[in-house]
Structures are given as C-alpha cells and as structure tokens.
Amino acid sequence: MLGRFIERMATSAPLSLWRVVTKRDVLGFYYHVVSDEPLPHIRHLYPYKSARMFENDLKYLVANFNPITYGQLVEHHNRGQRLKPRSAILTFDDGLAECYSVARPLLLRYGIPCTFFITIDYIGNRKMGTDHKASLCVDAVASLEDSVLSDVVESVSDHFDTELSSRLDLIRWTVSVAARDHSAVDYLCQLLDIDVPGYLAKRRPYMSADEILGLVRDGFTIGAHSLGHQEFGSMSDVEVERDIVGSCKAIAPLSGTPQVPFAFPFSADGVSRDMLQELRRRHACVGMFFDTKGIHRDREFMVNRMCADRPEGSAPGRSNLARRMARAYLGDLVARLSHK
Numbered sequence: 001m002l003g004r005f006i007e008r009m010a011t012s013a014p015l016s017l018w019r020v021v022t023k024r025d026v027l028g029f030y031y032h033v034v035s036d037e038p039l040p041h042i043r044h045l046y047p048y049k050s051a052r053m054f055e056n057d058l059k060y061l062v063a064n065f066n067p068i069t070y071g072q073l074v075e076h077h078n079r080g081q082r083l084k085p086r087s088a089i090l091t092f093d094d095g096l097a098e099c100y101s102v103a104r105p106l107l108l109r110y111g112i113p114c115t116f117f118i119t120i121d122y123i124g125n126r127k128m129g130t131d132h133k134a135s136l137c138v139d140a141v142a143s144l145e146d147s148v149l150s151d152v153v154e155s156v157s158d159h160f161d162t163e164l165s166s167r168l169d170l171i172r173w174t175v176s177v178a179a180r181d182h183s184a185v186d187y188l189c190q191l192l193d194i195d196v197p198g199y200l201a202k203r204r205p206y207m208s209a210d211e212i213l214g215l216v217r218d219g220f221t222i223g224a225h226s227l228g229h230q231e232f233g234s235m236s237d238v239e240v241e242r243d244i245v246g247s248c249k250a251i252a253p254l255s256g257t258p259q260v261p262f263a264f265p266f267s268a269d270g271v272s273r274d275m276l277q278e279l280r281r282r283h284a285c286v287g288m289f290f291d292t293k294g295i296h297r298d299r300e301f302m303v304n305r306m307c308a309d310r311p312e313g314s315a316p317g318r319s320n321l322a323r324r325m326a327r328a329y330l331g332d333l334v335a336r337l338s339h340k
C-alpha cells in the first residue's frame with residue numbers, strides 16, 4: 001500500500017526534477033519483443049508492447065531525448081567526447097524475429113539508432129531458449145485434459161521431489177524453473193510432448209543470420225547476449241570469460257566490427273567487476289557491458305538500462321516511458337538510501 005503510494009508520488013513528479021536529482025550522461029532502455037500477435041514462446045514470461053505502443057515510445061524519445069548510437073557512447077567513454085544533453089540508448093535483447101519484422105521498420109521511420117544483443121545459440125533458430133520452452137509448456141499445461149493433467153502433476157512431483165497438486169501448482173512450478181533449470185524444462189517438454197524442433201522450424205521465433213546482417217546494413221549495432229543465455233551469477237570466472245569472449249567473437253564477423261558490446265542475460269549480479277575489467281583489458285574484441293539495473297550507477301564500462309517491455313500505463317497516443325523512468329529513478333533512490 002505504502003509502496004504504491006510512493007510510486008504514485010514518484011510517477012507524478014516531473015521528470016525534469018528526477019533528472020536534476022539523479023544526473024546521468026545517458027539513459028538506457030531495453031526491450032525483448034514488440035508484437036501485435038500472441039507469442040506462445042513469450043506470453044507466459046512477460047507482457048510486451050504492440051507495434052502502436054512501441055511507435056508511441058519512439059515518438060516520445062524523439063520529442064524528449066537525443067537517441068544515440070553505441071558508437072557515440074564508446075567515443076564518450078573512451079575519448080571523453082561530450083554527449084548531447086538527455087542522451088538515450090535503445091536496445092533489444094535475445095535476437096527475436098520481431099526485432100527485424102516489427103521494430104526495425106519503425107526505428108528506421110523515426111531515425112532512431114538501436115543496438116540488438118543476440119544470443120548465439122538462437123541465430124537461425126538452431127536452439128530454443130529455456131525460458132521460451134517453459135512458456136510453451138505453460139501453454140500446453142493450460143489446455144491439458146483433466147485426465148492427463150493428474151498423471152503429469154504426479155510425474156513432476158515424483159521426479160523433482162516436490163508437492164504439486166493442481167494445474168496452477170504445475171504452472172507456477174514451470175514458471176519458477178523457466179529461466180534457470182534447463183534439464184527440468186526439457187523433462188517437462190518431453191512429458192508434455194512438445195515438439196521444440198518443429199516449433200523452431202515452423203514458427204521461426206528468432207532472427208536468421210541474414211536478417212542480422214540486414215540490420216547491420218541498415219546502420220544498427222549488433223552486440224552479443226551470451227552463447228546460450230545462461231545465468232552468469234552462478235558461473236565460475238573461467239566460464240564467464242569463455243562465454244563473453246566466445247559470443248563476442250561469434251558476433252564480430254556478423255557485425256563487421258572488431259569490438260562487440262555485450263549484454264548480460266537476466267543480469268550481471270554476482271559477476272566480479274574487477275574480473276570484467278581485466279577481461280576487457282586482455283580481450284580487445286569485448287566492448288562495453290550492458291546490464292538491467294535501471295539507472296543504477298556501476299563501473300564506467302557497465303551501462304545500465306531500464307526495462308521498456310511492459311505495457312502498463314501506455315494509453316492510445318501516449319507512451320509509458322516517463323512512468324518507467326520514474327520507477328527506475330525511485331528504485332535507484334531507495335537502493336541508495338538503504339545502503340547508507
């Protein structure tokens with residue numbers, strides 16, 4: 001209740017006030033997907049914006065910010081090149097097909113630069129992300145006949161030594177393992193008879209290498225988003241290095257640039273910043289890092305970004321980005337106060 005009251009206060013304060021209180025050279029935004037279609041591999045993971053809502057966001061950005069390229073950000077970082085006031089950098093994570101089919105034409109129409117962070121395993125629909133498979137599982141569980149459901153619930157409960165008793169229990173359990181537990185999601189796919197290769201071949205949820213090359217020709221920046229979309233916080237330093245360097249090297253021939261930016265899947269929580277600094281020193285192919293902590297200040301090589309996917313607060317003709325920003329400013333303020 002109190003949280004909601006504070007949020008209402010925060011979102012009604014003018015952004016200019018927040019900007020003065022919390023100075024930032026550049027604000028980062030990240031999306032995953034924009035679509036007018038219900039996407040079975042996404043829809044149980046997070047809500048996303050329609051093409052019209054995304055267009056309203058772009059209009060808002062053009063009117064209130066100076067959208068910059070990744071190259072301009074690097075110039076600022078490396079050579080102290082001044083950025084225009086109210087600079088913003090727009091990004092998409094994962095490499096989903098709608099980056100090309102829906103976001104690209106709108107970004108071109110409004111002349112807004114964008115960086116697309118690609119998961120290597122997804123290029124050309126070679127593999128499906130664990131969280132995307134889990135969304136397909138939720139879809140399947142939701143429509144299971146009662147007679148089959150009880151068998152599936154019992155199998156999962158036995159196999160994972162957990163106590164599930166209903167459809168809702170099973171859906172919640174699936175969502176809870178979606179991002180992290182690859183073998184659990186694969187087990188469930190098998191149990192529910194989900195044809196992942198068939199879905200990849202028919203639906204083609206991710207961009208092809210040709211589409212990624214098309215984005216490069218359009219002038220967009222391509223970055224890496226890991227080899228297989230694992231959570232980095234639980235990896236050893238050696239594994240982190242192998243994944244970051246491997247994925248940046250895989251992107252370099254596509255992007256045509258020797259140095260490739262990298263966005264962490266989920267977040268960079270638990271990853272040593274000293275180790276990342278050292279890694280960048282030793283590997284010239286690794287560019288700046290991108291994280292998902294709103295406007296939180298990190299090391300100079302780490303750019304934080306606000307989540308712009310969620311459509312709440314969007315209205316016909318009105319973007320919700322101001323509201324998303326107010327939330328991020330508030331989150332940063334609360335984090336800083338609680339660390340004092």
Ligand SMILES: [Zn+2]
Nearest residue numbers: 093094265266
């Ligand atoms: Zn991701």
